[in-house]
Amino acid sequence: MSVARFWRETPRRYNLGGCRCPTCETVYFPPRGVCPVCAKHRQSIGRMEPYQLSGEGEVVTFTIVHDAAEGFEMQVPYALAIVRTVEGPQLTGSVVDIDPSEVSIGLRVRATFRKLREEGAAGVIHYGYKFAPMDERHRPPKRPGRSERVPSAAGAPVAATSGP
Amino acid sequence: MRDVAILGVGQTRFGELWDRSFREIGIEAGFQALVDAKLSSGDLGALYLGNMASGSLIAQEHIAPLILDYAGLAGHHLGGIRIEGGGASGALALHEGWLAVASGAHDFVVVGGAEKLTDVPDTEANRVASGTADHEWEVVFGATLPALWAMIARRHMHDFGTTREQLARVAVHAHEMGSKNPNAHYRNKISLEAVLGATPVAEPLGMLDCAPFSDGAAAVVLGPLDRARKFTDTPVRLLASQVACDTMAVHHRREMTTLDSTVVAAKRAFAQARRAPADVRVAEIHDAYTISGLIALEDLGFVEKGESGRAFESGAFGPTGKLTVNTSGGLKAQGRPFGAVGVAQVVEIVRQLRGEAGDRQVGGAELGLAHDVGGTGATSVVHLMERVN
Numbered sequence: 421m422s423v424a425r426f427w428r429e430t431p432r433r434y435n436l437g438g439c440r441c442p443t444c445e446t447v448y449f450p451p452r453g454v455c456p457v458c459a460k461h462r463q464s465i466g467r468m469e470p471y472q473l474s475g476e477g478e479v480v481t482f483t484i485v486h487d488a489a490e491g492f493e494m495q496v497p498y499a500l501a502i503v504r505t506v507e508g509p510q511l512t513g514s515v516v517d518i519d520p521s522e523v524s525i526g527l528r529v530r531a532t533f534r535k536l537r538e539e540g541a542a543g544v545i546h547y548g549y550k551f552a553p554m555d556e557r558h559r560p561p562k563r564p565g566r567s568e569r570v571p572s573a574a575g576a577p578v579a580a581t582s583g584p
Numbered sequence: 585m586r587d588v589a590i591l592g593v594g595q596t597r598f599g600e601l602w603d604r605s606f607r608e609i610g611i612e613a614g615f616q617a618l619v620d621a622k623l624s625s626g627d628l629g630a631l632y633l634g635n636m637a638s639g640s641l642i643a644q645e646h647i648a649p650l651i652l653d654y655a656g657l658a659g660h661h662l663g664g665i666r667i668e669g670g671g672a673s674g675a676l677a678l679h680e681g682w683l684a685v686a687s688g689a690h691d692f693v694v695v696g697g698a699e700k701l702t703d704v705p706d707t708e709a710n711r712v713a714s715g716t717a718d719h720e721w722e723v724v725f726g727a728t729l730p731a732l733w734a735m736i737a738r739r740h741m742h743d744f745g746t747t748r749e750q751l752a753r754v755a756v757h758a759h760e761m762g763s764k765n766p767n768a769h770y771r772n773k774i775s776l777e778a779v780l781g782a783t784p785v786a787e788p789l790g791m792l793d794c795a796p797f798s799d800g801a802a803a804v805v806l807g808p809l810d811r812a813r814k815f816t817d818t819p820v821r822l823l824a825s826q827v828a829c830d831t832m833a834v835h836h837r838r839e840m841t842t843l844d845s846t847v848v849a850a851k852r853a854f855a856q857a858r859r860a861p862a863d864v865r866v867a868e869i870h871d872a873y874t875i876s877g878l879i880a881l882e883d884l885g886f887v888e889k890g891e892s893g894r895a896f897e898s899g900a901f902g903p904t905g906k907l908t909v910n911t912s913g914g915l916k917a918q919g920r921p922f923g924a925v926g927v928a929q930v931v932e933i934v935r936q937l938r939g940e941a942g943d944r945q946v947g948g949a950e951l952g953l954a955h956d957v958g959g960t961g962a963t964s965v966v967h968l969m970e971r972v973n
Contacts, residue, residue, distance in 0.1 A: 429720065450721060481742070481840055483734035484787040485726065490711050492726045500726050500786075502735055502835045510835040514726045525742050536724065546724065 423544055433548035436531055438509060440471035447471050449509035475531030476554070477505035484520045491537025491546070499523040503551055517552040517559050528554040585686040587809035589819040590969065592621025593931040598800035598919030599769040606642050606700040610651040613801035613924075614696055621805040622815050625656070629690030630663040634677030634697035635923035636670055640712045642700050651696065668923075670716030670958030671872065673697065675827075675926025675965035678804065682825040685806045697927035698801035701920075709797045713922070716959035718833040730794050730873060732834050732960045734786035737875035739840040741788065743890065746878065748788055750893030752779035754874040755792050755916050757902060762913025764944040769798045769919030779874075793874040798919030802928035809972070818938045823857035823951075824968040826850075832962045841890075843961035846883035850955075853966040854885070861885035864907055864968075865949045866936045868929035870957040871914040880955055881909070884966070903946065911936060911944045926956035930967060937971040 431437040432450045439451035444458040448468075455464035482501035485492070492498065492514075499520040504510050515523050516534065529551035536546040553559060594616025596609045610633070618625065631648055639645045648664030669676040674697030681695035701709050714723045717732055740746045756776055762768035774792060782790035812819035828849035831837055838844060854860060861884060869884065871877030878892040886907060887895045895901070901909045912918040912932035915925060933952035935941045954967045 426724075433724075480835075481735040481739040483731050483738060483789075484784070485728065485731045485734075486784045486786065487710070487728065487730065489714065489723055489726045489728045489731070490707075495726070497784075498726060500731050500735070502840070512722045512725050512727050512732075512833065512835050525738070536726070548725065550725075 426544065426546055434533060436473040436475050436549060438471045438473050438507070439468040442467050442469055447473070447507045447509055449473055449505070449511060471507070473505050473507050473509065475505070475549070477503040477529060479515070479523060479525055479527040479529060480504050480510060481525060482515065482523050484523075491539065501529070501551060503529055511549070514550045515552070516550045519560060522558055527558070530554050586688060588682050588685045588806055588822045589809040589812040589972070590804050590822055590930070590934050591623065591692075591807050591812055591815045591819060592617040592619070592805040593803070593934045594618075594620060595767055595802040595928055595931045596800050597767045598798045598921060598924075598928070600702045601799040602702065604799070606638065606644065606647070606698060607650055607654045609700070609799060609801040610647075610696060610698040611655045613698065613803040614651065614655055614694055617694060617803040617805045621807075623692060623805055623807075625660065627692045628657075628660070628662055628694060630665065630684060630693045632677040632681040632684070632693060632695045633664065633666045634668075634674035634695070634926060635666055636668060636673045636699060637712045637715070637922070638700070640715070641709070642703050651698070669963045671870075671920075671922045672926055672956045672958035672963045672965050673923040674802065674928070675954065675956035675967065676963070678927060678930060678967060679825045679827050679965060681806050682822055685808060691811070692805065692807045694803055694805055695927060696801065696803040697924035699921035699923040700799050701797040701922070702799050706797060722833050722835070728786065729960065730789055731786040733873040733875050734789045735834065736840055736879065736960070737788055737873070740875060740879065743841060744893070746890075746893035748780065749776060750897045751788065751793060751874040751878065752776050753896050754871055754877040755779045757896075758871055758910055758914040758916035761903075761911050761944055762917025764942065765913050765918055768913040768917050769796055770913070770917045789873060789875070795872045795915035795920040798921045800919055800921035800924045800928065802924045802931050804927060804930055804934070812972070819972045820934045820937050820969050821972050822967065823859070823970050824853040824966070826852040826856065827963065827965050828852070829963050830961055832959070834960050841879060843879065843883050843957065843964060845961050845964035846880060846955065846957065846966070849964045849966040850884045853968050857968045859951060859968060863951050864953045865951055866911060866933060866946050867907060867909050867953040867955065868912060868914065868932055869909050869955045871910060871916050872920060872957070876957065877910070877914065880957075884953065884955060908946045911941060911946060926954070926965060929954040929956060930969070933969050937969060
């Protein structure tokens with residue numbers, strides 16, 4: 421994928437910028453130029469308003485992916501879900517910070533900004549939203565990050581590797 | 585609009601055809617159909633060729649003239665038109681061919697479908713196939729075609745109590761029928777336990793819930809019904825041809841477990857044919873994934889919403905059922921050369937209606953249906969055919 425093709429969607433992928441029809445007030449993500457449900461949908465052309473999603477929602481359905489999408493090979497097995505946001509629009513994204521086997525329909529989640537995938541060793545890195553459980557009890561114990569030092573079994577400080 | 589008949593059918597073997605090129609298989613299917621129809625090339629008005637991704641898969645676009653050229657028809661200067669709609673490309677090509685003959689624009693046309701998937705590694709074929717979903721808002725976020733269908737399956741299980749075993753039955757049935765089809769990619773029978781124990785792809789779907797990547801081609805010859813007897817003793821009337829589209833992304837659908845595109849295409853097709861789902865004796869349905877086979881039965885009107893798993897498990901759609909599905913082996917066992925699938929489904933229905941389906945022939949086949957889906961259901965195509973007595 422060219423840099424421009426990903427870069428132009430940055431406001432949506434990084435910040436969940438959607439839009440709203442001024443007539444029927446339906447919210448859309450990603451933004452659309454025309455309201456599909458409005459009876460006077462042609463009047464919506466050029467009038468759709470920016471609308472910020474909160475990122476909160478719940479899992480409508482999910483799968484645990486073993487045969488990865490391109491660029492996700494290092495993340496298998498990963499949970500992928502369709503999430504219904506509190507504002508209405510539904511999105512597809514992976515569910516992180518939880519053991520995939522604990523994901524369930526109805527799980528309350530919040531969008532979180534993460535690395536999605538990278539185009540090989542020297543290519544562009546794609547960032548965007550993933551979803552994390554809102555309830556802390558679903559989260560596995562935090563693993564030490566790259567900057568954190570933990571004592572080794574022998575007592576000498578060593579760098580811990582970071583998680584995906 | 586005038587009545588349209590299918591005058592001839594042809595199909596290559598489906599599978600990993602490493603020794604054969606795209607143009608070879610395309611021409612073989614086309615000539616088989618022409619010979620079957622006893623039609624000379626000079627009578628043809630046009631070629632409609634269904635293909636999903638020749639550019640990505642074999643670096644060759646502009647394939648309709650390529651096939652005409654190597655069929656020896658370049659000098660006839662026929663029109664050659666390629667049609668793309670993901671996995672529904674072949675059925676869409678048939679729709680265009682039907683329009684051309686029904687409208688009177690052409691008298692006789694060849695409709696072909698061809699795909700060469702094994703000239704690239706599986707990972708590349710996977711990447712290309714995922715292009716039939718919404719790349720920007722599904723695939724970039726980690727979705728694959730099986731993952732999207734798996735999410736439909738999970739929701740169907742949640743809402744209607746459909747079981748993992750009921751899903752697996754669809755694949756077991758496909759291989760049972762495929763074992764009787766000499767053109768099938770897979771002719772081995774598989775057990776329920778094998779499907780349940782297969783390597784997971786996207787839970788709850790495993791390797792044996794998913795149709796393979798195959799090479800293959802199929803073709804039919806269409807002409808006006810009132811001239812059909814000149815060419816064949818066994819014309820089949822193309823009663824209805826309907827296409828319907830829906831949102832690209834699964835997450836934008838009205839409901840997770842229904843393909844509205846199929847519901848609408850089927851309703852229009854039954855209205856066009858003045859027939860009902862209960863009249864159908866034999867059907868080829870889109871079982872690219874076991875879940876897509878089950879919900880097709882609901883969306884086409886053969887069972888109530890949510891009942892497909894239980895109905896399939898009871899044997900309602902097997903060889904002894906009132907309706908038998910996927911006698912060819914379906915996409916699962918006959919194979920899945922994307923652009924060829926929709927045409928091959930029609931080839932199988934025509935063989936059933938003519939009584940030429942060999943070991944897999946069902947009794948009393950008067951009306952048949954073919955159902956083809958692109959991607960996760962952004963396009964559905966439904967055709968109805970009947971035997972002319």
